[in-house]
Amino acid sequence: MGEPVSGSPRVLLRTVDVARESGYSVQQVRDLERLRVIPPAPRSSNGYRSYTPIHVHALRAYRGLAGAVGPVAARQMLTELRTETIAEAASAINAVHVRLARERDEALRAQQALGAIQAEANTPEFEHESDAMTITELAGALGVRPSTLRFWEQEGLVIPERVTSLRARRYGLSAIRAARIVAALRGTGYSIPAVREIMGSLHQLDGLGETRRILRQRLDQIATRTVALLRAGADLEAVVMSAQEPTIAG
Numbered sequence: 396m397g398e399p400v401s402g403s404p405r406v407l408l409r410t411v412d413v414a415r416e417s418g419y420s421v422q423q424v425r426d427l428e429r430l431r432v433i434p435p436a437p438r439s440s441n442g443y444r445s446y447t448p449i450h451v452h453a454l455r456a457y458r459g460l461a462g463a464v465g466p467v468a469a470r471q472m473l474t475e476l477r478t479e480t481i482a483e484a485a486s487a488i489n490a491v492h493v494r495l496a497r498e499r500d501e502a503l504r505a506q507q508a509l510g511a512i513q514a515e516a517n518t519p520e521f522e523h524e525s526d527a528m529t530i531t532e533l534a535g536a537l538g539v540r541p542s543t544l545r546f547w548e549q550e551g552l553v554i555p556e557r558v559t560s561l562r563a564r565r566y567g568l569s570a571i572r573a574a575r576i577v578a579a580l581r582g583t584g585y586s587i588p589a590v591r592e593i594m595g596s597l598h599q600l601d602g603l604g605e606t607r608r609i610l611r612q613r614l615d616q617i618a619t620r621t622v623a624l625l626r627a628g629a630d631l632e633a634v635v636m637s638a639q640e641p642t643i644a645g
Contacts, residue, residue, distance in 0.1 A: 407439070408446040417454035424454065432457045432470055434477065452633035453477075459627020463491055463620045476631070477638050484635040491624060498584060499617045505579035506610050528571060530555070530564040537578045544574065550587055552577045552594055576606070584613075 414421045427433055428444075433453040436444040453473060460469035472491075476484045534541045544564075547553040553574045555564040566574065573594065580590045596605050 406448060408448070408450070410444055410446065413446045413450055413454065416448075416451040418458070419454055427454060427457065430470055431474055433473075449633065449637045452630040452637075456627045456630040456634050459623045459625075459630070460491075462623030463495065463627075473634065476634050479635075479638060481635060481639065484638065488631060488635075492621075495617055495621050495624065499614065499621075501579075501582045501584070502610055502613050502617065504582065506607065506614075509576065509579070509607055509610070526568055527556070528566045530566070533566050533571060533574055537574060539578060547574070547577055550591065552587075552590060580606075 408416070410421050410424055413419075414424050417424065419427065424433075428436060428450075433446075433450045436446045436450065439445045457469055457473055460472055463469075464472070472487060476487065479487070528536065530541045530544055534544055537544075544553060544555075548555065548564075553566075553570055555566045555570050557564060576594065577590055580593060585593070593606050593609065
């Protein structure tokens with residue numbers, strides 16, 4: 396979290412002061428004001444902008460939010476926080492924490508799935524008819540809709556066998572394993588093209604190792620985003636509290 400900004404919310408600051416306190420350049424401060432990351436600064440009698448400590452808090456909060464959810468979402472969230480009640484603002488900030496926690500849990504589940512798949516891959520495979528699954532059974536096991544499996548099939552991610560007489564889909568062990576990986580990666584937030592690339596790498600040497608590396612990288616990114624949000628905590632609090640006194644925010 397940033398160091399406390401000296402002075403009361405009524406203290407007037409120059410652009411250069413705000414830049415020094417927030418860690419942005421003078422031009423960045425002006426640009427972020429134009430983008431409404433911070434409220435418009437009133438002009439003093441000599442025509443210069445007059446900022447307050449709240450503007451510094453907003454800029455610091457933006458830095459943390461941008462690291463956690465991206466600059467576009469951070470700009471929108473800060474604009475909303477300046478007009479919401481304490482309860483609404485707290486709910487919005489908590490939702491970001493929940494989202495990051497969910498992404499982390501999904502990445503960990505993907506890692507666990509890959510570990511189980513690797514263990515199975517090292518076991519001699521003797522596939523029996525009873526090992527196969529119908530599309531309904533596999534969808535239920537993965538917690539997805541049958542239509543999702545059909546979509547993955549269209550995208551070339553999970554290719555089932557077929558019972559020719561009824562054209563019913565039948566998934567053997569290799570297809571089931573592929574479906575588990577796809578489900579884990581999609582649950583972690585990977586796009587279809589990214590999943591296709593990862594699935595292609597599994598057929599190469601050390602494909603599982605590369606996929607595991609990608610998931611470790613994903614976890615590191617989530618941790619960095621979480622820390623950025625935590626560092627913004629005190630500044631977010633200042634922004635939220637300033638919304639209860641509109642005259643302070645300018």
